[in-house]
Amino acid sequence: MNQSRPAEIAPGIYWVGGTFVNKGLQCNPYLLIDDQEAVLIDPGSVLDFEEVWGNVCSLISPDQIRYVILHHQDPDLCSSVPLFEQRGCRFQLVTHWRTKTLVRYYGVSSDFHIINSHQNQLKLASGRTLSFLPAPYLHFPGAVMTYDARTQTLFSSDLFGAFSEDWTLEAGEDYLERMKSFHEHYMPSNEVIRPVMESLMGLPIMLIAPQHGSLIRNDIRMYIKALRDLECGAFLHSVRKNLDISGGYLASAEAVLKRYASLYGLSEAQRVLTESGLRADSDLRVFPAQEADHQMWNALLEKMFARKGLEWLLTAEPLVERLSYEYEIPLPEVYTAHLARSNSELQRLSEENKSLSAARDRLVENLAGVEHSMSHSMLTGLYNFQFFQKYLKEEIGGIIEKELGSSPALIVLSLDQTERIKYRYGDKEVEQMFKNTALLLESIREDYQVYFKLPGSLFACYIPHAAKERAVDVAEEIRNAIASSGKFVEAVTASIGVVSLQELQPEEHQKSIAPDRFYEIALERVRIAKNKGKNRVCGSSSPEDKPSTCDILLVEPEQTVAEVITVVLENMHYSVQHAADGEKALEIAGRFQPALILSEVMLPKMDGFVLRQELLLRSDTKSIPVLYMSHLKTEASVRRAADLGVIHYFKKPLMLAEIQGVVSNLAEKGERL
Ligand SMILES: [Fe+2]
Ligand SMILES: [Fe+2]
Incomplete structure (x- = not known):
């Protein structure tokens, strides 16, 4: 009907x-x-x-x-x-x-x-x-x-x-x-x-x-x-009924007939019965007109096959298989020709199934050990930065230590309008932007990708095994999803860096440094993407991709702090170069002659005071204004800084608005900024 x-x-x-x-x-x-x-x-x-x-x-x-x-x-x-x-x-x-x-x-x-x-x-x-x-x-x-x-x-x-x-x-x-x-x-x-x-x-x-x-x-x-209570699927394990063989044939014939009648109608079922030389009452209970044996069982299924073809055979297959197993009767001959699964294959599948479920149990156990709130960002529900660091250490460290052939990729993205949205709409709207971004990422996430919320406006996606081109495609997909989303209070874009583990230099392939270096390269590429105009994906750090200008040199050993400050300064439209230690800072200062240096005092290799002294010794760097920032801010350190002509000394933890204010004032006072 x-x-x-x-x-x-x-x-x-x-x-x-x-x-x-x-x-x-x-x-x-x-x-x-x-x-x-x-x-x-x-x-x-x-x-x-x-x-x-x-x-x-x-x-x-x-x-x-x-x-x-x-x-x-x-x-x-x-x-x-x-x-x-x-x-x-x-x-x-x-x-x-x-x-x-x-x-x-x-x-x-x-x-x-x-x-x-x-x-x-x-x-x-x-x-x-x-x-x-x-x-x-x-x-x-x-x-x-x-x-x-x-x-x-x-x-x-x-x-x-x-x-x-x-x-x-x-x-x-x-x-x-x-x-x-x-x-x-x-x-x-x-x-x-x-x-x-x-x-x-x-x-x-x-x-x-x-x-x-x-x-x-x-x-x-x-x-x-x-x-x-239904026994179903490829791994059915029925309980044997232990009925005698003739009872088994009759019960099986009745069950199959009922199924046949439910699909094709009672009169069609009666027709098959008659053609097979069998009789049954109105409830399809079979009266054995002849010996209820394998011949009868075969004949019935043959007849059904002749009338309804392979479609019926396949429809009834799980039922017939189960009945044959339960009553210990051989499969009808018409089936042995068509059954695709051999016993050995079933055995193999069953073994595979067992090892898969054991692996799943192990995973569940491991995950249960990680307290959810410890590993997740409360705001976005994604894994947090602490978990990200631990995860990278274990994943990348493990790959290097065990010399596994896998080649993971890391995508790091920074939302370009964070500062603007913060100033126009306030912190709540920034939080909303992060939540919406997390939802967007979740909506395009493939099963095997892992997403993280990192500090500031950063998010990351870890892909356990992917060719670089594939990772760049994923990054482009993320970039497009964000840029075309109508979920934000105003248009939001992302600058994205992509790195593959294979890109690390041979000397960086050490368990102790590879995870940090992996993340550093991705961050460097985020900055390149920003410098090249934002809303883009950068998958290489070749010299032509690196920014050729530097308004502000940021000297900061803590990668995350550097990232946050960089975003703030870049949103004020300055190009920023970053050095993680004093020596590197000196080299960059000489190469670019930035308009301003913002430096931590406590630095590896050469501290902020020595750095300033070295800068003063060189004609091309001696007049670059320097700002200090540090948790260390004592009477003595401030006096020493003043003696070296440092114009401002920020106390950490930093107030970003203070940095913005001081930099703006310097620009207004006619510094090259
Ligand atoms: Fe379905
Ligand atoms: Fe369906």
């Missing part, structure tokens, strides 16, 4: 599916209308888009669709999204972050509402809340279901679905068997499905609306229990 019009299945909730039935797999998109807002749930495939579109437009104006929920990433529910976008719909795609990583490959352009960042909820303008229930590995790691408490409707996606020969919108009496068959194929194992079904037991549910098959309104707990 075809259902061609939209049908109201609960107050304000409509089935808006098409009539296309793809080899027995009907797709069910639903539309939830709430006041002026509408939510489209699992919108369907490209094949039935026109009908779904027509159904939606007959109920609402399509610009009312505010959200599209995607329960997982399969084409039967997602592939029509770009077509809705092409018709001018503007909505957010509501989904799990794991699903998002794959959904992007449909070429969608809409923004995402990642449910993991919203307590697994979607709040509509009216205050109505839709909740998302995790259904991990059923049949995708990020699979979820949606629960609408107002109507007690469970939008269950592939769960509770069924093959749909002779489809009806409402589930009929034979639905249970059809549903089992579908799950035997698509759900991985009872171990995975059981806990999810148990979690549904306590939930008040009036209606189950699956993405395939039919609506379930009656005996809901019976359906939940059936799936809770």
Whole structure:
């Protein structure tokens, strides 16, 4: 039966599916209308888009669709999204972050509402809340279901679905068997499905609306229990029934017949029975007209195969396999020719599965050891700087120590407008900008990438193994996502540095220095990107990329402090060179003759006082004004600085506004700044 019009299945909730039935797999998109807002749930495939579109437009104006929920990433529910976008719909795609990583490959352009960042909820303008229930590995790691408490409707996606020969919108009496068959194929194992079904037991549910098959309104707990107890998937481990062989053949024949009848109808099942020389009562209980043996079992399956072909054989395969195992009867001959999985392959898969789950357990254990608040930025939810340093040390150190062949890449980005937004809108808006950036990064993140929030306006992305070109592509994607986002109070861009571990010099390939050097190079490239005009990606430090000017020389051994001050000064439109010790500072000062030197007093190799003395000895550097900054600010150190002609002495921790004020004053007083 075809259902061609939209049908109201609960107050304000409509089935808006098409009539296309793809080899027995009907797709069910639903539309939830709430006041002026509408939510489209699992919108369907490209094949039935026109009908779904027509159904939606007959109920609402399509610009009312505010959200599209995607329960997982399969084409039967997602592939029509770009077509809705092409018709001018503007909505957010509501989904799990794991699903998002794959959904992007449909070429969608809409923004995402990642449910993991919203307590697994979607709040509509009216205050109505839709909740998302995790259904991990059923049949995708990020699979979820949606629960609408107002109507007690469970939008269950592939769960509770069924093959749909002779489809009806409402589930009929034979639905249970059809549903089992579908799950035997698509759900991985009872171990995975059981806990999810148990979690549904306590939930008040009036209606189950699956993405395939039919609506379930009656005996809901019976359906939940059936799936809770179902043996399904490639790793089924049934309990042998220990029945005698003839009982086994009869019971197996009955089970297979029931499944056949649920798909093709009772009269078709009766026809097969007769052609196989068997008889049964109206409940398909078989009377053995002849010896119930392997010959009968074979003949029955042969007959079914002859009438319905390979499709039936494949549909019934998990059931027949299980029955053969439970009753210790050989597989029907028609199957041995078609079964793709040999016992040895099953064994191999099972072994693989075991070692994968052991690895997962180890990972969970390790992660549990790290206190969440210690490792995460409270503001953005990303890993924090402390964790970043530890992580780099362990990852890079490990790669070098064990001489692993992997080649990680690091992307560091700095938001270009941080200072501007701070001065125009205040700290709260800066925090909002960081949060929005974290959400953006999360929305484009691939599974294997790790994101961090570093000090100041910096973020980082670590890619465990990637060719440099691939890392630059990722950086460009990040840059584009930020520059084109409408989430910020005003346009925001990022300057990005990219480095691959392979770029380190041979002498830097030491466990003790490689992690810091790796980060330093990325930071250097962030600065190059800024100097070249911001909003760009820099993946090399070749001499032509390095800035050829230096207004201010910053001498600061602490990398993060240097980064923060650099950003402040660059936002005042000065070009900045950085030296981490006194010797390097002297060399840069001689090469560039900056208009100003801002120097820490306590420096490696040559302290700030000696540096100033050395500068005074050279004609090309003697008149460069010098500012000091340090935690060390005593009577004696200030006097010594004054004797050396240092014009200002900042006490650390620094007030950035003070630095800006002093530098601005110097510029106004006619210094070269
Ligand atoms: Fe699916
Ligand atoms: Fe599906």
